Amino acid sequence: MTGTEPPASADDAPLVATEDWPADALDWMSGTDGRLRPAVRSPDPVLATAGADVDPVEPAIRSLAADLVATMAAAPGCVGLAAQQIGAAARVLAVDVRNHPKTRTCHGLFVLCNAEIVAASQWQKGREGCLSVPDLTGDVKRAGRLVVTGQLPGSGRSVTLTTDAFEARALQHEVDHCAGALFLDRVAGPHAVFARKVYR
Amino acid sequence: MGDNALVNEIAVTVVGPDRPGIVAEVSGALAGLGLNLTDSTMTLLRGHFAMMLVCTSEAGSRQVTAAEVNAALGPLTEPGHLVAVARPLLDEPEDWPDESESIPLPNTYTLVVHGADRLGIVAAMTAVLARAGGNITDLTTRLAGPLYLLTAEVDLPPGADHGALGADLAAEAERLGVVANLTAAEADML
Numbered sequence: 001m002t003g004t005e006p007p008a009s010a011d012d013a014p015l016v017a018t019e020d021w022p023a024d025a026l027d028w029m030s031g032t033d034g035r036l037r038p039a040v041r042s043p044d045p046v047l048a049t050a051g052a053d054v055d056p057v058e059p060a061i062r063s064l065a066a067d068l069v070a071t072m073a074a075a076p077g078c079v080g081l082a083a084q085q086i087g088a089a090a091r092v093l094a095v096d097v098r099n100h101p102k103t104r105t106c107h108g109l110f111v112l113c114n115a116e117i118v119a120a121s122q123w124q125k126g127r128e129g130c131l132s133v134p135d136l137t138g139d140v141k142r143a144g145r146l147v148v149t150g151q152l153p154g155s156g157r158s159v160t161l162t163t164d165a166f167e168a169r170a171l172q173h174e175v176d177h178c179a180g181a182l183f184l185d186r187v188a189g190p191h192a193v194f195a196r197k198v199y200r
Numbered sequence: 201m202g203d204n205a206l207v208n209e210i211a212v213t214v215v216g217p218d219r220p221g222i223v224a225e226v227s228g229a230l231a232g233l234g235l236n237l238t239d240s241t242m243t244l245l246r247g248h249f250a251m252m253l254v255c256t257s258e259a260g261s262r263q264v265t266a267a268e269v270n271a272a273l274g275p276l277t278e279p280g281h282l283v284a285v286a287r288p289l290l291d292e293p294e295d296w297p298d299e300s301e302s303i304p305l306p307n308t309y310t311l312v313v314h315g316a317d318r319l320g321i322v323a324a325m326t327a328v329l330a331r332a333g334g335n336i337t338d339l340t341t342r343l344a345g346p347l348y349l350l351t352a353e354v355d356l357p358p359g360a361d362h363g364a365l366g367a368d369l370a371a372e373a374e375r376l377g378v379v380a381n382l383t384a385a386e387a388d389m390l
Contacts, residue, residue: 192351
């Protein structure tokens with residue numbers, strides 16, 4: 001479930017090895033069945049509400065984390081989900097970019113509590129959509145290299161994740177959700193928002 | 201001055217049901233009169249074709265009138281089809297920017313407002329900008345289901361307190377039950 005994608009070429013080699021990523025990062029999931037929860041859509045106020053810090057060892061947070069994983073897995077093409085998107089103003093996010101073609105460094109499926117961006121560089125514009133804003137996409141500048149800290153649910157273990165490319169973009173999008181912000185808040189200007197042309 | 205006056209610049213607006221080929225037909229009609237398209241913008245507004253442009257006669261050639269343009273656009277405007285109107289633009293804008301000024305300056309800001317649709321969001325938010333002397337240079341709005349989104353580029357006068365304006369916008373947004381963000385427009389000077 002963890003590790004790096006095999007590099008396509010020497011030039012395309014992953015930025016960082018992720019061997020230091022804990023092999024037991026998903027152990028909290030055993031015996032926890034997540035519930036599929038309805039995705040909240042903007043303009044629901046919870047999406048504009050900054051999340052509270054959470055205690056990652058609390059059973060309720062482990063349960064919320066499991067719900068995020070279950071809901072994300074049920075949404076086709078979904079590469080990340082934050083607690084706000086299932087109705088909880090809490091700093092919990094899930095990411096899984098394993099199947100996306102723009103992914104380079106990849107940490108598989110993971111859930112982070114109280115995620116903080118501690119380093120960001122190599123800013124690039126890219127077009128994003130969101131499960132909570134289903135009819136629009138927008139051009140947003142995001143860091144292509146990113147270091148994020150946080151805690152794993154269940155154990156509460158602190159982790160530092162260094163990533164790039166699409167996983168970095170997905171993480172920034174979800175960290176924004178946890179702070180009550182949408183990609184719309186970061187679009188590059190009046191002509192950087194687009195009607196989504198491919199509907200579900 | 202009437203439609204038959206000789207003019208340097210002609211403004212054309214075309215609105216109506218979308219279909220392939222409208223841009224080609226409009227630009228073809230203008231080219232047929234020897235008019236150059238200068239600035240133009242085209243989009244779909246809730247599926248309706250919408251285009252605005254400014255065109256000019258070639259320097260040194262005969263100056264085309266708006267009436268001639270309206271006649272050339274006539275076939276597009278048969279009943280049930282497009283509305284296409286040409287009008288002369290008589291005055292050069294006083295503050296016509298030269299190329300070096302077209303790069304966003306530090307006083308250019310992006311305003312994003314989003315939230316549940318209701319009457320008067322654009323009126324209320326742009327009134328706050330106007331009171332601060334902000335000049336909107338670009339604006340789009342979209343209604344996507346229940347979500348209303350306004351994005352605008354705004355030039356603030358020199359010395360404007362963008363922090364105070366941001367607070368005023370946030371207060372007005374809160375009154376309307378929406379979210380507003382005012383951020384400096386970035387320009388990487390290369």
